[in-house]
Amino acid sequence: MSAGSAAARALPREPTAHPDADPGPAALMDCLMGFVRTHALRAALAAGLPEALGERALSAGELAAACGAEPRAMLRLARCLAEAGALVQTADGRFALSAWGHGLRAGVPGSARAYVEYVVDHVVPSARHLPELLRSGRAGAPFERENGRDFFAHFAGDPAAGAAFDAAMAATLAAVRAAVVEQDWAGVGSVVDVGGGNGSLLAALLDRHRHLRAVLAEQPHVLPGAARVLDAAGVIGRVRLQECDFFTAVPAGADRYLLARVLHDWDDGSALRILTAVRAALPPHGRLQVVELVLGRDSGWTMAYDLMMGMLLPGHERTAAEWRVLLGAAGLVLERIDPAGWRGSILTCRAAPTGPGLRA
Incomplete structure (x- = not known):
């Protein structure tokens, strides 16, 4: 084995999904985090995120600028909403409303904004x-x-x-x-x-x-x-x-x-x-x-x-x-x-x- 190949093997890799030996605690934590997703939806409405996106995809920075938010905080919110299914993240890292995420917009048919x-x-x-x-x-x-x-x-x-x-x-x-x-x-x-x-x-x-x-x-x-x-x-x-x-x-x-x-x-x-x-x-x-x-x-x-x-x-x-x-x-x-x-x-x-x- 060459020194180069050994060094290559030592490079850090992208994290992968954690294979929980016991899925019970993971399921518990998934359930417990439901309140975060609920409040994330409400924060998105207060910030005007659904209207800022509309039918387009924006980066977290662009979305932050459109909503008057701090970029890193907007990235965290967008990632959470993407995990919950309200947003989708494109291959180049931008965010767009999902099929049901469009229902968070005001004035569209079937809007659930008022219920949230x-x-x-x-x-x-x-x-x-x-x-x-x-x-x-x-x-x-x-x-x-x-x-x-x-x-x-x-x-x-x-x-x-x-x-x-x-x-x-x-x-x-x-x-x-x-x-x-x-x-x-x-x-x-x-x-x-x-x-x-x-x-x-x-x-x-x-x-x-x-x-x-x-x-x-x-x-x-x-x-x-x-x-x-x-x-x-x-x-x-x-x-x-x-x-x-x-x-x-x-x-x-x-x-x-x-x-x-x-x-x-x-x-x-x-x-x-x-x-x-x-x-x-x-x-x-x-x-x-x-x-x-x-x-x-x-x-x-x-x-x-x-x-x-x-x-x-x-x-x-x-x-x-x-x-x-x-x-x-x-x-x-x-x-x-x-x-x-x-x-x-x-x-x-x-x-x-x-x-x-x-x-x-």
Whole structure:
């Protein structure tokens, strides 16, 4: 062996992936670093990173200049986001938005920006009180401990927080909106959106199906914002805005009812009261469509989401079997479950002929 070849063999090499003898600690650390990735997404939004990139690729230095950031810190953020999948790093070291990273941009179809802001700003702080949920078993207790009042009172009483919540809910509904809108509505003349929030789902539905007329049934403080959304969409002439306490009664006689991301906010007793009110309003030919997650269809993500809901609200996510029991107790029969967008489902129900108490 020559001296030259020995020297060549002694040169340092690029590091390779570490072959962990025991993958357990590595998996633990991967799980633990989830909070860093969460906050990295929020920091990227605050810095304007998604808009700076747009459809192009930039070096970390160029990205730092565009965002007014320190170059080394931007490199660290970009590398973390690339590892998380929000960015991709090109062969020459530049960074670009990934396919789903484009959803962090404002104003693009399917943007999740508002939901990221809502989760980090208004949900994550309650996570430190998760032991309170474990101790008491009372869903929603962590949020109350963090904010001094329950979830709905907080967002109703703080206009800025309420606007952030409404924007986030509109963003999450965007993932299932297409599935709802693109159903067969040919034989349907009227629809009631129960707890329809800011009206974004109804706006898309009425814009796509010009023959429909609708009722948005909501709390009084929500209706003015919904009116603006529906007016901007040019469909408000076909919508009646109606104050509603969905625990007691909802507008009667429509061909189809929607409960989109409503029931998971409530425990079984409260959800049953809502469903019973809808059942009382539902004509024999009518259908109720419940838009929710179904636990177990994507066990890793939905189980984590269910725990997050327990930090915030009295409700919880439900399995298909739990949905059948709850709906049956309200006098409803679950006809089918269809996928709806990203990890959502549409549960289509009809009235049971014998009324409340029937088990489907």
